[in-house]
Amino acid sequence: MVTTSDVAEDIEELRAQFREFLANAPKPQGLRNYGPTPTADDIAPGRAWHKFLAANGYVCLHWPVRHGGADASVAFQATFAEECARAAVPRQLAITAIDLVGPVLIEFGTEEQKARYLEPIRLGDDIWTQLFSEPDAGSDLAGIRTKAEKTISGWRINGQKVWSSGANSAKFGLLLARTGPESHGGLSMFVVPMDAEGVSVRPLQQMDGESKFNEVFLDNVDLPADALIGEPGQGWRIAMVTLGRERLTLGSHAVVMFELHHRLVQAARARDALDPTLMRAMIRLWIRIWLLRYTWQRAIDESDLQSSAFSVLKLMTSETDRDLGDLATDVLGTDACVDPSGGSEEAELVRAMLVGRAQTILGGTSEIQRNILGERVLGLPKEPR
Numbered sequence: 001m002v003t004t005s006d007v008a009e010d011i012e013e014l015r016a017q018f019r020e021f022l023a024n025a026p027k028p029q030g031l032r033n034y035g036p037t038p039t040a041d042d043i044a045p046g047r048a049w050h051k052f053l054a055a056n057g058y059v060c061l062h063w064p065v066r067h068g069g070a071d072a073s074v075a076f077q078a079t080f081a082e083e084c085a086r087a088a089v090p091r092q093l094a095i096t097a098i099d100l101v102g103p104v105l106i107e108f109g110t111e112e113q114k115a116r117y118l119e120p121i122r123l124g125d126d127i128w129t130q131l132f133s134e135p136d137a138g139s140d141l142a143g144i145r146t147k148a149e150k151t152i153s154g155w156r157i158n159g160q161k162v163w164s165s166g167a168n169s170a171k172f173g174l175l176l177a178r179t180g181p182e183s184h185g186g187l188s189m190f191v192v193p194m195d196a197e198g199v200s201v202r203p204l205q206q207m208d209g210e211s212k213f214n215e216v217f218l219d220n221v222d223l224p225a226d227a228l229i230g231e232p233g234q235g236w237r238i239a240m241v242t243l244g245r246e247r248l249t250l251g252s253h254a255v256v257m258f259e260l261h262h263r264l265v266q267a268a269r270a271r272d273a274l275d276p277t278l279m280r281a282m283i284r285l286w287i288r289i290w291l292l293r294y295t296w297q298r299a300i301d302e303s304d305l306q307s308s309a310f311s312v313l314k315l316m317t318s319e320t321d322r323d324l325g326d327l328a329t330d331v332l333g334t335d336a337c338v339d340p341s342g343g344s345e346e347a348e349l350v351r352a353m354l355v356g357r358a359q360t361i362l363g364g365t366s367e368i369q370r371n372i373l374g375e376r377v378l379g380l381p382k383e384p385r
Helices: 011-024 040-055 074-086 095-108 111-122 235-245 250-270 276-302 308-337 345-358 366-377
Strands: 128-131 147-150 154-161 172-178 187-193 199-204 213-224
Touching: 011 074, 074 250, 074 276, 095 111, 095 128, 095 172, 095 235, 128 213, 154 172, 154 187, 172 235, 187 213, 187 235, 250 276, 250 308, 250 345, 276 308, 308 345, 308 366
Parallel strands: 128 172, 147 172
Antiparallel strands: 147 154, 154 213, 172 187, 199 213
């Protein structure tokens, strides 16, 4: 088991250790760096890879040792995520269970909930989905309408969720639902078995041909009393814990962007399209990626997941990723019209373009991120409602 006490907190030493481990690790057939969420085809190789990482102590790095984690520092976690991106392998089966649900259960769950859910999460046996966003409440979580009404035996859930990553493969869902009329104080968090009666999942096909997102319908879903996490009305506070964890690996995404940038340069050269105009655009984006990388490192050095630098990073990473993807159209020309579900180099670059556009929406839109920076970081007046 890897713990932070086993290694010196020297970033380059850590990086060398991780790089050697990942280079020599046996890779299951079909494994690819599918990002935070596996498709149905990714689950088998992704789970085998996760179990290998777990056997060597490289999962749940941020969890306490008593729950099977490594109690690792922020720098330790971030460096491992970055090296996984460099090695083109996922750092775990999926993001929701370990990075979002685990910390919630550890902080707010009962001992019975921890005993039931944490170990299957650590081993990669259970996939979870996050049931937060709704058709009329995406970035504005305080506006959700899914209701949880108290019953004699527990809770009855009615509502709809959307953009739920991995819901079609998940065993459980982390559900944010309304238990009272208060905007923030009327929200509560629940565990929902995805095979419960009344739960139906409808995969959404994306422009890139994948179906990682889903609609989830909850029609008179009865949950036992122990499905509640924490206390009624604690949902907003718990949700903030999950959203804060998503910020940590923004720096690893810079590695992916550097790789894409290199491929775009090579593709432009192969097409004899690297004229001065395109070259200037390439250089500007290369500089932006480096700025993101160093801003991320500065935030990591502070070891504070609430640092305002992370709010800046979410906005600028999303928009740099979008602009980098859009650059593919300048490189490919009419080849950008190929089917993105194909296996050609052109199709891979087109998929990068489509996913890059989505980055400014998922995890909080750029518009909302600007409001957060203006109101909470800079102290500007609130946007008129």
